Amino acid sequence: MSADARARLIAAAVTVVQLRGYDGAGLSAILSAAGLPKGSLYHHFPGGKDELVAAAADFVAGEVEARIGELIGVGLSLDQIIARLIDDTLAWMAATGWRSVGLLGALAACLPSDAPRTARALHAAQARLHAALSRTGASPVAINAATGLLHGRLALARLANDTPADHTTET
Amino acid sequence: MSADARARLIAAAVTVVQLRGYDGAGLSAILSAAGLPKGSLYHHFPGGKDELVAAAADFVAGEVEARIGELIGVGLSLDQIIARLIDDTLAWMAATGWRSVGLLGALAACLPSDAPRTARALHAAQARLHAALSRTGASPVAINAATGLLHGRLALARLANDTPADHTTET
DNA sequence: TCGCCTCTAGACCGATCGGTCTAATCGCGC
DNA sequence: GCGCGATTAGACCGATCGGTCTAGAGGCGA
Numbered sequence: 001m002s003a004d005a006r007a008r009l010i011a012a013a014v015t016v017v018q019l020r021g022y023d024g025a026g027l028s029a030i031l032s033a034a035g036l037p038k039g040s041l042y043h044h045f046p047g048g049k050d051e052l053v054a055a056a057a058d059f060v061a062g063e064v065e066a067r068i069g070e071l072i073g074v075g076l077s078l079d080q081i082i083a084r085l086i087d088d089t090l091a092w093m094a095a096t097g098w099r100s101v102g103l104l105g106a107l108a109a110c111l112p113s114d115a116p117r118t119a120r121a122l123h124a125a126q127a128r129l130h131a132a133l134s135r136t137g138a139s140p141v142a143i144n145a146a147t148g149l150l151h152g153r154l155a156l157a158r159l160a161n162d163t164p165a166d167h168t169t170e171t
Numbered sequence: 172m173s174a175d176a177r178a179r180l181i182a183a184a185v186t187v188v189q190l191r192g193y194d195g196a197g198l199s200a201i202l203s204a205a206g207l208p209k210g211s212l213y214h215h216f217p218g219g220k221d222e223l224v225a226a227a228a229d230f231v232a233g234e235v236e237a238r239i240g241e242l243i244g245v246g247l248s249l250d251q252i253i254a255r256l257i258d259d260t261l262a263w264m265a266a267t268g269w270r271s272v273g274l275l276g277a278l279a280a281c282l283p284s285d286a287p288r289t290a291r292a293l294h295a296a297q298a299r300l301h302a303a304l305s306r307t308g309a310s311p312v313a314i315n316a317a318t319g320l321l322h323g324r325l326a327l328a329r330l331a332n333d334t335p336a337d338h339t340t341e342t
Numbered sequence: 343t344c345g346c347c348t349c350t351a352g353a354c355c356g357a358t359c360g361g362t363c364t365a366a367t368c369g370c371g372c
Numbered sequence: 373g374c375g376c377g378a379t380t381a382g383a384c385c386g387a388t389c390g391g392t393c394t395a396g397a398g399g400c401g402a
Contacts, residue, residue, distance in 0.1 A: 005379080021281030024194035027360060037381045048361065108330045109280030110192025126330055144327060149316070152323025156315060159279045159297055176349080198390060208351045209391080219391065
């Protein structure tokens with residue numbers, strides 16, 4: 001069940017790190033989400049938390065890259081693709097209770113200082129997505145503007161919808 | 172020197188939390204940045220880290236709000252104001268080594284679970300900035316799009332410029 | 343000069359952090 | 373049925389976390 005455990009760990013890391021950021025995501029939270037003990041983590045990811053989160057970032061980047069490929073295949077423009085990605089993610093955020101911002105956004109906003117692999121994976125992810133989007137024929141500047149809009153919209157949507165329950169003192 | 176110590180603590184919190192997010196910002200890092208011992212922190216902010224970071228968020232929101240007021244006074248449009256804020260912040264990020272994303276962005280992306288005051292302050296900040304921008308006459312939807320762009324651009328700029336040194340293994 | 347009150351200083355606390363290590367368990371070829 | 377590598381299980385470690393508490397330094401009014 002090696003591959004399965006690996007995948008479960010990555011999925012759990014994606015979930016927890018999205019919610020709390022790198023530093024806020026404790027190993028115990030990730031492990032209990034995965035339903036696996038610490039030994040499994042360090043067997044599959046000898047590099048520990050850093051390696052796991054880096055793998056999670058790679059995984060997410062791969063998924064988004066594939067989605068972009070799909071949308072390009074259908075002939076959508078850069079702006080249309082970004083709009084679709086926003087809609088996709090917003091729908092998913094709504095489904096999961098508006099608690100996530102997307103793994104890459106959370107990592108980018110609060111980059112941990114002691115996680116070189118994660119930092120590298122994050123940069124690689126950004127490069128991959130940029131390259132994927134450049135296949136629409138858009139200019140790098142346009143791509144940066146579009147992805148900037150994407151990140152920002154997701155962060156704001158989360159802020160607007162995530163926490164009302166958190167700071168409502170009334171019944 | 173009460174007021175001074177308070178201000179120093181808030182400034183230190185702004186700096187450190189911007190860099191590492193709420194969970195990544197240790198009290199010891201904040202205190203050493205402020206040059207004050209723990210006793211001072213809990214004297215001025217009995218609520219501890221949560222209260223301090225909430226105050227820091229209020230402070231930053233106030234500064235940005237004032238800046239928006241200035242720009243509106245000069246007669247700039249929403250888009251022009253956002254462009255100016257992006258330029259302001261980018262210049263400041265360049266000056267500080269591209270390590271910050273802005274306090275509010277960092278908090279919004281990785282909302283801590285156990286910091287109700289900070290969460291409340293963050294929502295208040297968002298509301299204040301939205302209100303300030305609405306004085307340009309722009310629609311709420313336009314304001315959301317514009318502030319989304321602002322957040323995202325800053326996050327991307329940081330990602331692009333912050334970490335090259337972090338993952339360069341070469342001398 | 344004396345008391346008092348504000349603020350600084352940092353030792354100390356339990357909890358939790360990421361990480362290591364050993365033992366038990368599992369599945370599979372023989 | 374047996375041995376063996378792969379995997380799980382979790383006790384354990386030092387470091388650090390946020391927070392509390394006592395002691396004393398310093399300024400100010402009487």
